[in-house]
Amino acid sequence: MYRAGVNADFLDDVSAKLTPGKWAIVADVSEEWETPIDTRMAALGGTVFREIRYEIEDEQDKRDIAAIKANIAQLKKEQAQSRADQKAKIQSKIDGLNKKLHAKLEQAKNRRKRREEEGKAKVEALEKKASKAKGEAKAKIEERIDYIKKKEKEGKENFKRWLEAEGEIWI
Numbered sequence: 001m002y003r004a005g006v007n008a009d010f011l012d013d014v015s016a017k018l019t020p021g022k023w024a025i026v027a028d029v030s031e032e033w034e035t036p037i038d039t040r041m042a043a044l045g046g047t048v049f050r051e052i053r054y055e056i057e058d059e060q061d062k063r064d065i066a067a068i069k070a071n072i073a074q075l076k077k078e079q080a081q082s083r084a085d086q087k088a089k090i091q092s093k094i095d096g097l098n099k100k101l102h103a104k105l106e107q108a109k110n111r112r113k114r115r116e117e118e119g120k121a122k123v124e125a126l127e128k129k130a131s132k133a134k135g136e137a138k139a140k141i142e143e144r145i146d147y148i149k150k151k152e153k154e155g156k157e158n159f160k161r162w163l164e165a166e167g168e169i170w171i
Helices: 008-017 035-043 053-081 084-132 135-170
Strands: none
Touching (some): 053 084, 053 135, 084 135
C-alpha cells in the first residue's frame, strides 16, 4: 500500500466496487480537470477513485517515525531496569533505531524536496499553456495554477511545523 501511495480506506472503497469479473487500472495522473476522465469512465461503466499521493506518504512517514520513537522509548525503559551486562546490548539497539529514525527523516525531506520540484515544473508547464489559452480555458488553467501553489504552500508549512516538532524531540 505504501509503495502504491494509497491507504487502507482507499483500498476498501475500491474493493467494494471491484466485484468478481471486474478489473482495475491504477494510474498516477496529474489532472487539470477531473470531469473528462470521469465522464469517459462512466460511459465505459467504470468508476474513478482518486487519492492525493503525497498526503499518504506524509501520513506513513509520521506513523513510521512514531513507531520507531515508541520502540526507542520502550528500550530506554528496559535499559533503565536492566542489569549492567544487558545495558550495552540494549544501547546498541537504541543506536540502530536512532540511525533508522534519522534515515527516515532524510527520506521524508528528500520526498518533500522532490514534490516541490514537481510542483514548480507543473506550474511552469501550466503557465506556458495559459499564455497560449484564452477565455474560460485560460481562467481554468490559472485556477489550477493557484490551487497547486496553494497546496504546495500548505504542504511546505505543515512539513516545516512537523520537522520543528520532531527536531525539538531529537535534540
